[in-house]
Amino acid sequence: MKLFKVKRTTLKTGFFCVFVPLMFPAKQLQAQASGYNYEKTITIQASKVSGTNTNFPVLISLTSNSLKSTANGGHVQSASGYDIRFTLGDCGTILPHQIESYDPVAGQLVAWVKIPSLPSTSNTILYMFYGKSTVTTDPSSTAVWDANYMAVYHFNGVNDATSNSKNLTDFSTSSLTGSKIGNGRRLNNSPFVTSASSSLQYLQLPNNMFSSVTNFTFEGWVWLDATTTSWERIFDFGQNTTVNMFLCPSINSNATGIKRFAITTGGNAAEQQVSSTTSTSTAAWHYFVLTINNATTTGTLYYDGASNATNTSMTLKPSSLATDNSNYFGRSQYSADEGLYGNFDEFRLSNTVRNANWITTSYNNQNSPSTFFTVSAEVAAATICTTLPLKLTSFDAVTAQNGAVSLTWFVQQQPNDEKFIVERSSDGTSWQPIKSIQAANTVTGSQKYTVQDADPLYPVSYYRLKVVDADNSFTYSETKMVKLNTEEGNFLVSPNPVYRNINIALKQTITSQNIHVELLNTIGVKIPVQPVFGGNNISMEIPGLANGIYFLNVYINGTKYSRKLLIVQ
Numbered sequence: 001m002k003l004f005k006v007k008r009t010t011l012k013t014g015f016f017c018v019f020v021p022l023m024f025p026a027k028q029l030q031a032q033a034s035g036y037n038y039e040k041t042i043t044i045q046a047s048k049v050s051g052t053n054t055n056f057p058v059l060i061s062l063t064s065n066s067l068k069s070t071a072n073g074g075h076v077q078s079a080s081g082y083d084i085r086f087t088l089g090d091c092g093t094i095l096p097h098q099i100e101s102y103d104p105v106a107g108q109l110v111a112w113v114k115i116p117s118l119p120s121t122s123n124t125i126l127y128m129f130y131g132k133s134t135v136t137t138d139p140s141s142t143a144v145w146d147a148n149y150m151a152v153y154h155f156n157g158v159n160d161a162t163s164n165s166k167n168l169t170d171f172s173t174s175s176l177t178g179s180k181i182g183n184g185r186r187l188n189n190s191p192f193v194t195s196a197s198s199s200l201q202y203l204q205l206p207n208n209m210f211s212s213v214t215n216f217t218f219e220g221w222v223w224l225d226a227t228t229t230s231w232e233r234i235f236d237f238g239q240n241t242t243v244n245m246f247l248c249p250s251i252n253s254n255a256t257g258i259k260r261f262a263i264t265t266g267g268n269a270a271e272q273q274v275s276s277t278t279s280t281s282t283a284a285w286h287y288f289v290l291t292i293n294n295a296t297t298t299g300t301l302y303y304d305g306a307s308n309a310t311n312t313s314m315t316l317k318p319s320s321l322a323t324d325n326s327n328y329f330g331r332s333q334y335s336a337d338e339g340l341y342g343n344f345d346e347f348r349l350s351n352t353v354r355n356a357n358w359i360t361t362s363y364n365n366q367n368s369p370s371t372f373f374t375v376s377a378e379v380a381a382a383t384i385c386t387t388l389p390l391k392l393t394s395f396d397a398v399t400a401q402n403g404a405v406s407l408t409w410f411v412q413q414q415p416n417d418e419k420f421i422v423e424r425s426s427d428g429t430s431w432q433p434i435k436s437i438q439a440a441n442t443v444t445g446s447q448k449y450t451v452q453d454a455d456p457l458y459p460v461s462y463y464r465l466k467v468v469d470a471d472n473s474f475t476y477s478e479t480k481m482v483k484l485n486t487e488e489g490n491f492l493v494s495p496n497p498v499y500r501n502i503n504i505a506l507k508q509t510i511t512s513q514n515i516h517v518e519l520l521n522t523i524g525v526k527i528p529v530q531p532v533f534g535g536n537n538i539s540m541e542i543p544g545l546a547n548g549i550y551f552l553n554v555y556i557n558g559t560k561y562s563r564k565l566l567i568v569q
Contacts, residue, residue: 036085036129038066038075039384041376044115044124048364048372051357053118054429054464055146055479059181060086060097060111060128061369066378067130069104075131075378079104083135086113088475089125091384096143098161100154101182110182114144116464117476118361129381146428147481148352150209155345156183158203168329169204176343180221180285181366184345187330189338191229196335205327209349210237210318214294217354219362220347224249224282224340231337234288234344237318237327242267244333245321247290247301249280249340259308261290261301263316272316274299276309285345287363292317293353305363307356352427393446397463397480404494405453405482409465410446411439421466422451428462428479454495455503459483491554497566504531504538504554516555519565522548542567 042060067084068074077083081102086095100110118124142163145152151166153159155176158168176184187201194200210216222234227250238244245263252258259276262268280286280303289302292314299314300307318324326333329347330340346366354362365372395409407422419438423431440447453461465477492505504517512533517540519527527550531540545567552563 035132035134036083036381037131038129038378039381040064040066040128040378041384042086042126042128042373043376044118044126044373045371046120046123048361049118049120049124050360050364051120051355053358053361054116054431054476056115056118056358056361057112057144058115058118058373059365059369060109060113060373061181062375063106063108064375064378065107067109068107072105072107074104074107076104076107077131077133078135080138081109082138083132084109084111084128084130085139086111087127087129088116089127090475091127095126096141098140098142098144099138100156112144116478120357127384131381146479148350148428150213150349150351151205152349153347154182155179155185155347158185166206166209171204172199172201173203173330174201176345179343180223180345182345184221184343186343187340189229189232189330189341191226191338191341193339193341194335195233195332195337195339197339200331200339202331202339203329203344204331205237205329207325207327208323209327210321210324213318213351215351215353216290216292216318217350217352218247218288218290218348219350219354219359220289221285221287221345221366222249222280222340223285223343223345224280225342227280227282229338229341231332231334232340233328233330233332233337234340235327235329236332238321238324238333239326241333243321244326245316245318246332247288249286249288251275259288259301259303261299263292263299263314263318263320265316265320265322272299272311272314274301274309274311274314276301276303278303278308285343285367287367289354289359289362291353302356302359305360305367352429355429358429392465392467392475392477395465395477395480397461397482399482400452404496405456405461405463407451407453407463407465407480409449409477411449419468420449421468422453423464423466424453424457425462425464426457426460428481431464433466456482456494459507491556491561493552493563493565496563497568498542499567499569501539501541502552502565504540506536506538506556509536510556514557518553518555520551520553521545522550542569545569 066075069076069079081099086097087093095113097111097113102109145162149162151164152161154161158170160166174186176186189201231248231251234247234249236244236246243265247261249259251260258279261274262271264271287304291300294317297312297314299311301309329344393410397405397407400406419436421433422435424434425431435451437449461482462479464479467475491507494503517531517538519529529540531538547568550565550567552565554561
């Protein structure tokens with residue numbers, strides 16, 4: 001066993017690292033999912049992927065005789081398709097998936113599979129295992145959808161596919177078989193059915209879905225029977241004709257009607273719009289995406305995977321609607337506007353901005369699954385995967401008592417790992433490397449690595465581990481989200497223990513006139529300090545002091561909050 005010491009100079013400022021080698025008995029495990037008799041290899045084509053996408057839900061839609069149930073001459077044991085599993089190319093990393101539909105007679109599967117990292121630089125290999133008689137429960141998981149999804153509607157019913165339970169209320173729409181992806185919803189509002197009509201077919205979302213949403217993405221497939229209707233809505237969220245945001249595929253009653261998104265808190269005269277100059281064709285499925293980036297005041301309308309219109313002066317955001325109690329798919333807030341005459345499929349709402357790479361890749365995947373990936377012939381599972389040593393066995397991130405985030409991972413028998421790179425993100429989409437750790441040179445036992453991020457992002461940090469092999473190939477761990485504790489005193493102090501400088505991150509911006517900071521020793525003697533105020537952050541240099549416990553007092557609007565500091569100089 002080798003012991004490794006990490007010099008202070010090798011560490012990133014504000015970052016504490018301990019490598020703890022632990023020796024466990026060598027462990028062998030079956031790489032393939034245990035008990036499955038058959039396998040198909042799915043190869044996602046890099047040419048169909050734009051950029052690198054993290055925790056991406058890939059549509060797997062295919063039909064095969066071998067995927068019929070055993071009662072229909074195939075090899076799937078469960079009549080509901082429950083004994084179908086997906087793994088990464090290592091055969092052992094089981095991926096979360098959600099079955100949208102399975103036809104045991106035709107051998108047709110529609111499922112969504114969460115891929116930790118989907119790059120455009122190389123093909124991505126998945127294995128699909130099936131043929132296990134003991135599986136009787138649905139393996140579908142809401143973990144397919146990352147934490148930024150507010151709601152996902154497959155329209156194989158009206159329920160939300162995420163864990164948020166934002167189920168729809170149905171007003172006379174019907175199920176559409178053979179839709180764009182599985183089943184969809186039919187809104188048979190033949191032309192000139194107004195939004196005030198009792199016969200209007202539409203769907204209603206729960207109230208108050210957008211009261212805290214600043215960044216936003218809508219994604220969905222729409223089929224129009226006609227564009228000669230007037231101001232029909234894909235969605236209309238808000239309160240009334242004064243406060244709302246809506247998306248129209250056709251804003252007037254002629255065949256050249258154009259697409260428009262608008263948001264307002266002062267009626268139609270005060271609308272902030274994203275207007276396209278192109279029309280929407282009828283009798284075909286089209287992919288609509290609308291994003292609002294509050295930080296850049298940018299609204300972007302995408303059509304069939306490409307940017308179609310942009311407005312860089314969008315100061316309003318979904319939370320501007322305040323109490324939203326009239327949220328519709330297919331209906332307008334304006335009683336004279338007509339209901340949408342057509343079909344809906346695969347609608348998604350996110351409280352983040354899905355970037356252009358994500359949107360293009362989603363379109364390519366959902367528009368043509370058969371060209372997005374290839375599928376091999378069926379083989380016996382045992383011929384694909386052999387018994388291999390386990391690689392990355394776990395990765396976890398938790399808050400520590402000193403306000404830092406502790407990251408821990410275990411690696412079992414992985415001699416070819418060149419290094420581990422810890423990456424951090426504020427939104428789970430854009431990532432930055434914050435630490436690189438050289439792997440232990442060992443071929444036996446299990447190794448534990450522990451790293452502390454002493455200056456996590458406020459108030460939420462996302463972490464993932466990039467495992468880089470000697471040949472520079474790499475894989476990603478699952479993503480971990482850590483919410484910082486802001487309940488006590490509304491601020492966070494880091495690092496702790498402290499050497500020379502500390503940072504105080506406030507929950508909200510407070511003027512320097514309303515805040516006071518002091519440092520005391522254990523007998524109550526005040527130590528002169530000079531805090532530097534900057535918005536919701538306060539930086540402070542610690543003078544030369546004896547090592548030990550000190551007390552940091554922060555007075556916010558007259559209320560005192562205290563923290564213990566361990567000073568090590």
